[in-house]
Amino acid sequence: MKLTFLGAVGEVTGSNYLLENDRKYLIDCGIFQGKSETENFNPFPFDPSQISAIFLTHAHLDHSGRIPKLIKDGFKGKIYSVLPTIELCEVLWMDTVKLMKEEVERINRKNQRSGKPLIEPLYTEKEVEIAMKIFEPVPYDEIIDLKDIKVRFRDSAHILGSSSLEIWGNNTKIVFSGDLGQWESVMEGTPALIEQADYVVIESTYGDRLHKSLEETREEFRKVIEEVIKEKGKILIPSFVVDRAQRIIYELMLLEKRCIIPRNFPIFFDSPMGKKITEIYKKYSSLLSQELQKYFLELEDPFSLPNLNYISSVEESKSINNIETGIIIAGSGMCTGGRILHHIKHNIWKENTHMIFVGYQAQGTLGRSIVDRVKRIHVMGEELTVNAKIHTINGFSAHGDQRDLLSWAESFQTNPLFIITHGEPKSAEALSFLLKSRGYETLMPSLGQSIDLNKKEIYPGKESPKNEWQELIKDLENHISLIKSQLISPPSKESLDLLKATLILLRNIKEITDD
Numbered sequence: 059m060k061l062t063f064l065g066a067v068g069e070v071t072g073s074n075y076l077l078e079n080d081r082k083y084l085i086d087c088g089i090f091q092g093k094s095e096t097e098n099f100n101p102f103p104f105d106p107s108q109i110s111a112i113f114l115t116h117a118h119l120d121h122s123g124r125i126p127k128l129i130k131d132g133f134k135g136k137i138y139s140v141l142p143t144i145e146l147c148e149v150l151w152m153d154t155v156k157l158m159k160e161e162v163e164r165i166n167r168k169n170q171r172s173g174k175p176l177i178e179p180l181y182t183e184k185e186v187e188i189a190m191k192i193f194e195p196v197p198y199d200e201i202i203d204l205k206d207i208k209v210r211f212r213d214s215a216h217i218l219g220s221s222s223l224e225i226w227g228n229n230t231k232i233v234f235s236g237d238l239g240q241w242e243s244v245m246e247g248t249p250a251l252i253e254q255a256d257y258v259v260i261e262s263t264y265g266d267r268l269h270k271s272l273e274e275t276r277e278e279f280r281k282v283i284e285e286v287i288k289e290k291g292k293i294l295i296p297s298f299v300v301d302r303a304q305r306i307i308y309e310l311m312l313l314e315k316r317c318i319i320p321r322n323f324p325i326f327f328d329s330p331m332g333k334k335i336t337e338i339y340k341k342y343s344s345l346l347s348q349e350l351q352k353y354f355l356e357l358e359d360p361f362s363l364p365n366l367n368y369i370s371s372v373e374e375s376k377s378i379n380n381i382e383t384g385i386i387i388a389g390s391g392m393c394t395g396g397r398i399l400h401h402i403k404h405n406i407w408k409e410n411t412h413m414i415f416v417g418y419q420a421q422g423t424l425g426r427s428i429v430d431r432v433k434r435i436h437v438m439g440e441e442l443t444v445n446a447k448i449h450t451i452n453g454f455s456a457h458g459d460q461r462d463l464l465s466w467a468e469s470f471q472t473n474p475l476f477i478i479t480h481g482e483p484k485s486a487e488a489l490s491f492l493l494k495s496r497g498y499e500t501l502m503p504s505l506g507q508s509i510d511l512n513k514k515e516i517y518p519g520k521e522s523p524k525n526e527w528q529e530l531i532k533d534l535e536n537h538i539s540l541i542k543s544q545l546i547s548p549p550s551k552e553s554l555d556l557l558k559a560t561l562i563l564l565r566n567i568k569e570i571t572d573d
């Protein structure tokens with residue numbers, strides 16, 4: 059067997075692995091977000107028509123979002139995943155189609171006026187409809203025999219339907235962690251432990267960080283909420299619509315039960331998909347944690363509150379710009395698009411606004427800039443000053459922390475080689491260091507790199523200069539924002555001269571790229 063790394067290396071998004079035995083398979087086929095998002099438009103570095111099947115670990119778009127594009131480009135195989143993943147994907151993909159269509163129309167109107175060529179969306183409803191027909195639902199914990207390989211899906215407790223994969227082929231066993239939840243995740247319970255493998259591809263999102271305990275996390279959340287209620291401000295919570303939003307609603311319910319949130323305090327879940335996704339969670343409540351199942355058994359809905367408003371239409375969404383106080387939960391989780399943007403535009407410059415980040419913010423995203431305390435940001439073509447108070451509550455993350463990742467890794471009894479992916483370099487390096495210090499062998503692959511799993515031979519990959527370009531531009535923009543925000547008194551002559559020199563360099567770059 060041979061494994062090639064085609065995404066989620068040196069970053070968290072774009073998960074995509076090519077596994078070759080007698081036939082070719084993909085593990086996940088996700089979109090790139092943040093610094094590498096232009097990669098989504100590039101052709102796949104393999105022939106999609108030659109892929110027999112995809113094993114999909116979970117519905118998050120950075121794992122599933124390019125599957126309809128794969129179909130558009132000729133994929134004719136099957137997609138294996140557990141049932142809730144299939145239902146979540148349909149909602150997420152249809153929403154993506156709608157957003158892409160609007161975006162492409164907007165760009166094409168501009169391109170038409172300036173005589174530039176028109177662009178096409180990554181995919182349309184047609185490819186999503188085909189995808190829904192080629193899904194093959196599989197149960198957790200059962201071995202599926204595909205002749206040249208065998209596969210088993212195990213619950214990874216990250217979101218509803220999330221899986222780790224065990225794959226056997228040619229006398230070798232490889233395990234893919236998928237995204238791993240916290241050791242005792244409030245939403246999904248504990249990730250399945252696996253004892254045997256020759257190779258383990260492990261995620262490393264929080265490889266360098268520890269979350270606060272559940273009690274501390276809940277206290278942190280309570281304090282912010284109480285402060286806002288007292289000062290009659292607004293809370294914006296950018297959140298993934300799948301899982302994180304339901305978790306937040308559940309936490310708000312707990313606070314309401316304790317009378318910390320008044321029963322008339324306005325709470326909005328502003329997402330056209332919100333209701334549908336929450337319904338899927340309720341439908342598969344038997345897969346959720348014991349803590350949540352208790353509510354369902356007592357016929358109580360943990361994702362419902364008397365003062366929670368599900369907002370669907372754009373008009374309704376706009377109307378909540380004018381409310382004075384309340385909590386708004388909206389996507390996207392990393393502020394890369396979606397309705398959270400217009401709430402940011404209308405509120406982030408106000409001092410009584412609080413933003414609570416409850417999920418991972420990838421490099422190059424607007425969410426990351428805000429978390430990194432950039433003072434001036436650009437949203438929907440406008441420059442805004444950040445006066446809101448920013449809070450990061452990692453304890454609510456759907457990802458395990460360093461301790462959780464190590465505990466999961468240490469359940470292997472066979473001394474496998476750990477291949478570390480799905481993390482920024484410093485997180486991957488931290489996890490690698492800790493695994494090595496425990497006597498394990500590790501590998502941090504680069505993009506395009508392959509490994510022969512039978513001979514344990516590694517073939518080099520290639521770096522993408524395009525990625526670096528995007529990253530540098532973002533970095534430059536952030537620096538300009540920072541300089542602008544610090545410019546109170548007149549700058550020194552030295553600074554001014556350097557700035558003039560920078561301008562000359564930028565002009566030179568523009569001339570070269572124009573050619």
Ligand SMILES: [Zn+2]
Pocket residue numbers: 116118216237
């Ligand atoms: Zn995920």
Ligand SMILES: [Zn+2]
Pocket residue numbers: 070073118120121237480
């Ligand atoms: Zn992920």
